[in-house]
Amino acid sequence: MIGFDYGTSNCSVAIMADGQPQIIPFKDINSQYSNTIASNLYAPDRDIIAHWLYQQLPTNQQGLYKDTRALQLQKAQRALRELSFDGIDSELVFGTAALDKYLEDPEEGYYIKSPKSFLGASGLAPMQIQLFEDIVAAMMSNVKNLTEAQLGHQITQTVIGRPINFQGLRGEESNRQAINVLANAAKRVGFRDVEFQFEPVAAGFEFEASLNKESKVLVVDIGGGTSDCSMLLMGPEYSASNDRTQHLLAHSGVRIAGNDFDIQLALQGIMPSLGMNGLLKTGKPIPTASFYQALAINNINEQSEFYSANNRRSLLQLSRDAKETAEVERLITVHDHKLSYQLVNAAEQAKIALSTQDQQVIQLNEIADGLHTTVDKKTLAQANKRTLASIGELMHSAVKQAQCQPDVIFVTGGTAKSPVISQFIQQTMPNVPIVIGDHFGSVTSGLARWAGQIFK
Numbered sequence: 001m002i003g004f005d006y007g008t009s010n011c012s013v014a015i016m017a018d019g020q021p022q023i024i025p026f027k028d029i030n031s032q033y034s035n036t037i038a039s040n041l042y043a044p045d046r047d048i049i050a051h052w053l054y055q056q057l058p059t060n061q062q063g064l065y066k067d068t069r070a071l072q073l074q075k076a077q078r079a080l081r082e083l084s085f086d087g088i089d090s091e092l093v094f095g096t097a098a099l100d101k102y103l104e105d106p107e108e109g110y111y112i113k114s115p116k117s118f119l120g121a122s123g124l125a126p127m128q129i130q131l132f133e134d135i136v137a138a139m140m141s142n143v144k145n146l147t148e149a150q151l152g153h154q155i156t157q158t159v160i161g162r163p164i165n166f167q168g169l170r171g172e173e174s175n176r177q178a179i180n181v182l183a184n185a186a187k188r189v190g191f192r193d194v195e196f197q198f199e200p201v202a203a204g205f206e207f208e209a210s211l212n213k214e215s216k217v218l219v220v221d222i223g224g225g226t227s228d229c230s231m232l233l234m235g236p237e238y239s240a241s242n243d244r245t246q247h248l249l250a251h252s253g254v255r256i257a258g259n260d261f262d263i264q265l266a267l268q269g270i271m272p273s274l275g276m277n278g279l280l281k282t283g284k285p286i287p288t289a290s291f292y293q294a295l296a297i298n299n300i301n302e303q304s305e306f307y308s309a310n311n312r313r314s315l316l317q318l319s320r321d322a323k324e325t326a327e328v329e330r331l332i333t334v335h336d337h338k339l340s341y342q343l344v345n346a347a348e349q350a351k352i353a354l355s356t357q358d359q360q361v362i363q364l365n366e367i368a369d370g371l372h373t374t375v376d377k378k379t380l381a382q383a384n385k386r387t388l389a390s391i392g393e394l395m396h397s398a399v400k401q402a403q404c405q406p407d408v409i410f411v412t413g414g415t416a417k418s419p420v421i422s423q424f425i426q427q428t429m430p431n432v433p434i435v436i437g438d439h440f441g442s443v444t445s446g447l448a449r450w451a452g453q454i455f456k
Helices: 048-056 061-067 070-085 096-104 127-152 172-188 199-208 258-270 289-297 298-308 309-321 325-337 340-353 377-383 385-402 419-428 442-454
Strands: 002-006 010-017 018-021 039-041 110-113 157-162 195-199 215-222 227-234 248-254 359-363 374-375 410-414 434-436
Touching: 002 442, 010 325, 010 442, 018 359, 018 442, 039 048, 039 096, 048 061, 048 070, 048 248, 048 340, 048 359, 061 070, 061 227, 061 309, 096 110, 127 172, 127 248, 157 172, 157 442, 172 195, 195 442, 199 215, 199 248, 199 419, 199 442, 215 385, 227 385, 248 385, 258 289, 258 374, 258 377, 258 385, 289 298, 289 309, 289 325, 289 340, 298 374, 309 325, 340 359, 374 377, 377 385, 377 419, 385 419, 410 419, 410 442, 419 434
Parallel strands: 002 157, 157 195, 215 410, 410 434
Antiparallel strands: 002 010, 010 018, 039 110, 215 227, 227 248, 359 374
């Protein structure tokens, strides 16, 4: 049995060993070990994902999959023949290696980062839902294979983390859609028993192991795709219980987190170099819609609009109308070379660097030789003023719902590693002590604890 954090930014797995959670390190293609694998996938052609997954499936799953994916498998065969003719490797690539593969040539292949962000999206057609199921299943199969190779035995039971609310506009309907995708994918790749646990609750379980008395804990989990808060009644007298429902005093979640911090930093720190905030020849401000769409990597509809032929014509006209034509032409370069992920990734790397330094230079040579911009902690804080305010509202909402004040705030999630965020949380509730957890491991360890509890 494992605890499986299928995260927006990273995936990780933990088991229980001698009564304690143990995170399983993954070996990458360079034989380096890491406790996480980035939630990225690259395929030389989108249609071959179905073929790759079919080959990975347990024998008892292949027949059913073939029946439901006949069209996709036919397309895959054509794609495989073309790739073979061109001498292109047909293997799928995962993690940071997938990002590297994409960056080699952004105009070729199929790359997706953070598919979890799309699982609750509104208006998905059945074929789109099937595609996301296959993408998630392929990533889960890769993680499962790596874990089993490390452990030396098969895994059939898992507790998967889930946010309070997935990214989606339809509330519980979006949540059900996302859970169905995750559950179907997990069972398809060989997990016999699949359970879910709220990610902040799982993080709370890990913190609870350090408590020696009853405490009201406000867990603040700021991940890559969602921010979640849970108020939990915790303590050694509760840890052995298989039903913690009555101990969950409140929970709330919003669809903003790490990806949004990256996008907002890119908007404020990068897009002015591409014409944003500039003027038209008439003296009016340049419309900003296309700049937002270019960076909306977690929104299918916005990305489709940005990369449409009609929008390219609009961008050409915009460049002619702009006072600084050359700057807006850089946005056309983003369109023509499909550089959205590169821009957001550059902002993400700058955000990470600002955790330990005051400023960071962002190189933009793929857009124009010698082009660069500099961002600092003030830029990051200013860019995410509204995002931080939403997290503050989330915290206050959980406290109001619980009708009690927390004894301690437990902070986790990779995005919370930023000093800008931890300082904001302290300022939001200055009289409550804060404990900073393992940013990338608290949820995973808590999921393993819960797996050990319910799969006895």
